[in-house]
Amino acid sequence: MNKKHPNRKQPTLSDIAASVGVTPMTVSRVINESGYVSDETREKVLLAAKEMNYRRNGLARALKRQSTETVGLVLGDISNPYSTELARAVRETLFNRGFSLFICISEHSAKEDVVAFESLADHSVDGIIVATRSNEGGDEYLRGIVESNIPVVVIGRDFQHEEVDFVSPDNFKGGFEATQHLIDLGHKRIAFVGANLKGGSSLKRLQGYLKALTEHEIEIDERLITGRNEDVSEIPGYSTEEIGFEGMKRLLSLPNPPTALFARNDFTAIGAMSAIKEAGLSIPEDIAIVGFDDVSLALRTSPPLTTVRQPMRLEGQLAAEMLVERIESKERLPRRERILNCELIVRESTGLRKRQ
Amino acid sequence: MNKKHPNRKQPTLSDIAASVGVTPMTVSRVINESGYVSDETREKVLLAAKEMNYRRNGLARALKRQSTETVGLVLGDISNPYSTELARAVRETLFNRGFSLFICISEHSAKEDVVAFESLADHSVDGIIVATRSNEGGDEYLRGIVESNIPVVVIGRDFQHEEVDFVSPDNFKGGFEATQHLIDLGHKRIAFVGANLKGGSSLKRLQGYLKALTEHEIEIDERLITGRNEDVSEIPGYSTEEIGFEGMKRLLSLPNPPTALFARNDFTAIGAMSAIKEAGLSIPEDIAIVGFDDVSLALRTSPPLTTVRQPMRLEGQLAAEMLVERIESKERLPRRERILNCELIVRESTGLRKRQ
DNA sequence: AGAAACTAGGTTATCGTTAACATCATTTGA
DNA sequence: TCAAATGATGTTAACGATAACCTAGTTTCT
Numbered sequence A, B: 001m002n003k004k005h006p007n008r009k010q011p012t013l014s015d016i017a018a019s020v021g022v023t024p025m026t027v028s029r030v031i032n033e034s035g036y037v038s039d040e041t042r043e044k045v046l047l048a049a050k051e052m053n054y055r056r057n058g059l060a061r062a063l064k065r066q067s068t069e070t071v072g073l074v075l076g077d078i079s080n081p082y083s084t085e086l087a088r089a090v091r092e093t094l095f096n097r098g099f100s101l102f103i104c105i106s107e108h109s110a111k112e113d114v115v116a117f118e119s120l121a122d123h124s125v126d127g128i129i130v131a132t133r134s135n136e137g138g139d140e141y142l143r144g145i146v147e148s149n150i151p152v153v154v155i156g157r158d159f160q161h162e163e164v165d166f167v168s169p170d171n172f173k174g175g176f177e178a179t180q181h182l183i184d185l186g187h188k189r190i191a192f193v194g195a196n197l198k199g200g201s202s203l204k205r206l207q208g209y210l211k212a213l214t215e216h217e218i219e220i221d222e223r224l225i226t227g228r229n230e231d232v233s234e235i236p237g238y239s240t241e242e243i244g245f246e247g248m249k250r251l252l253s254l255p256n257p258p259t260a261l262f263a264r265n266d267f268t269a270i271g272a273m274s275a276i277k278e279a280g281l282s283i284p285e286d287i288a289i290v291g292f293d294d295v296s297l298a299l300r301t302s303p304p305l306t307t308v309r310q311p312m313r314l315e316g317q318l319a320a321e322m323l324v325e326r327i328e329s330k331e332r333l334p335r336r337e338r339i340l341n342c343e344l345i346v347r348e349s350t351g352l353r354k355r356q
Numbered sequence C: 001a002g003a004a005a006c007t008a009g010g011t012t013a014t015c016g017t018t019a020a021c022a023t024c025a026t027t028t029g030a
Numbered sequence D: 001t002c003a004a005a006t007g008a009t010g011t012t013a014a015c016g017a018t019a020a021c022c023t024a025g026t027t028t029c030t
Helices: A013-020 A024-032 A039-051 A058-065 A081-096 A110-122 A136-147 A171-184 A201-215 A240-252 A266-278 A296-300 A312-328 B013-020 B024-032 B039-051 B058-065 B081-096 B110-122 B136-147 B171-184 B201-215 B240-252 B266-278 B296-300 B312-328
Strands: A070-075 A100-105 A127-131 A152-155 A164-169 A190-196 A225-228 A260-263 A288-290 A307-309 A337-340 A343-345 B070-075 B100-105 B127-131 B152-155 B164-169 B190-196 B225-228 B260-263 B288-293 B306-309 B337-340 B343-345
Touching: A013 A024, A013 A039, A024 A039, A058 B058, A070 A081, A070 A110, A070 A312, A081 A100, A081 A127, A081 A312, A081 B100, A100 A110, A100 B081, A100 B110, A110 A127, A110 A136, A110 B100, A127 A312, A136 A152, A152 A312, A164 A171, A164 A312, A171 A190, A171 A201, A171 A260, A171 A288, A171 A307, A171 A343, A190 A201, A190 A240, A190 A266, A201 A225, A225 A240, A240 A260, A240 A266, A240 B296, A260 A266, A266 A288, A266 A296, A266 B296, A296 B240, A296 B266, A312 A337, B013 B024, B013 B039, B024 B039, B070 B081, B070 B110, B070 B312, B081 B100, B081 B127, B081 B312, B100 B110, B110 B127, B110 B136, B127 B312, B136 B152, B152 B312, B164 B171, B164 B312, B171 B190, B171 B201, B171 B260, B171 B288, B171 B306, B171 B343, B190 B201, B190 B240, B190 B266, B201 B225, B225 B240, B240 B260, B240 B266, B260 B266, B266 B288, B266 B296, B312 B337
Parallel strands: A070 A100, A070 A127, A127 A152, A152 A164, A164 A337, A190 A225, A190 A260, A260 A288, B070 B100, B070 B127, B127 B152, B152 B164, B164 B337, B190 B225, B190 B260, B260 B288, B288 B306
Antiparallel strands: A100 B100, A307 A343, B306 B343
């Protein structure tokens, strides 16, 4: 709808009312199937509405009703299958509860986070689910949104607020178990690829990795931890496979390269596999690999990838349900946290126990 | 914003106006930086606005202004990196033109297409970019939207309307060139994996494939064309790799299996590669493969995948620009079509010329 | 010095819809 | 049989913001 196309104007309730000879209110009752309307009137109104190609003005309706029955989801990188599954689960859950979903993308930068929040707030969504990484500017704006009484649920984002629910996979435990698995197989020189010290799920996975090493009294070698301090996803065209590929190349050039590898996610693992093959080494004989996420592709790498499966659908579903509860609740609800278990899926990329 | 949380109500322009001692209109001028306001008044208003945590009501504003400066993008499967790149380009282009973007996902079914269109129309977006596959119900609803004077641009969707612009990669030519490349290498038994006879880009790629075979007088063997009539993407959890994997397995069990393969897209190709390796065959020696899209992962498969690169960023950018033109144009514009060239990227998965 | 232009506001009406209440006829129940 | 319930509308007043128009004081230019 746009005033710049004046040729035909959108008909309104009043237009229909005038053409049928009733008041706008009666037409509204017909359209919304509420209140009493005689069959005769209803039919006349419906006919006129169809003829005039009537489409209700959601803005006016929402303005009056003070609710849009719409929820916003802010995602970082949507190329990640994780985001896809999450979005799908959120959408389905919301749909069943009568809400529609708008997705905004923020490529992990504060500025874009803010833009996303702004557009959603501007459209008066009834609530927001945030699944981007934490960052200063974004957090501040988000806090303002919460103070405006817009219900918010965060997924995997480090954001503390007494009225914001939190859903996350147990990245720490997942990282711990992945590393533990490699240790159990007899590995001592275990690398971590794709560290991001700025926070987010990757940091938690790294911490789990460190904990496992420490617990088994394996010395931590910083040269085995690759990654960057900067926000890699801001480099355009720098895909997550590339992080794995380049990280692995660096590791392979060390005087004493690792015998095993835990990658921050499956795509990073795939990039690392590519580098390993390029170097003429084989998986898992020379180097064992564990990924994270269990994307569908993990089953089709050669060899199939051992990985940590996170319950993406469940995360989305829970977040959506919590948000709807908040939206529909008359009182303020206290913060709720749900940390969901991950599951180690052992495939061939870690192979058998390493001979000592 | 929701009336269900009545504890603190959102302040309005009038609230600020009252607290400062001016009219709402003056506050509006300050907020919008339009019209004349004295520095003194401006400061008082801004201070009050900040103190009261004022957030403008976009609904009321849009209702009055008859424009939301927002565009909707309807995507099918967002897990496809193609969708990601497209969305990114669209978002960036729109952002530079002062529009914000909302994405709706429709997993290719008519019902969900309609839901997506409905929510977008309901929010009075200024225009819609549609990148889902054509389907009857969706097309009908879409036509209604266009008749309501909401500007629409379609990407790769078979939808004819005199006021709807069309952007698409040249899937036909891309399919032709991919097949031509295999023929040039000496292949005669060339399979197509992932056909979808219901239309969409896959059908066009298949037609290009058929044309190339015909032109070189290679007999078309229907057993070498795998795919389904039904809409595979509606089967939950049935990923596009799976199509390639299963299709390839079927092809390998033929009495006279193909020596080359053109896959509807890169992920299908990756699935097929997995099946080929599982059967103990090698690429490209036993079977050569060409994919489509040139996703970033194509560089990291082993061997790296020969594929047809489509200009995803350009598609998104053009679509966004055309849409903005339509939105800002005072007159009706005729349909414009842009069919964009694709580029064959030769990598190792097709190897050298086949010895006869 | 007087007209024109600028500055700093205020007034009014409206965007399209609907909640809340009012009106009046027709049924229904005790 | 008459009050109460119900059915079918109409009326009024917002929801919050702003375009369009109006007022009046202050500069500026010729």
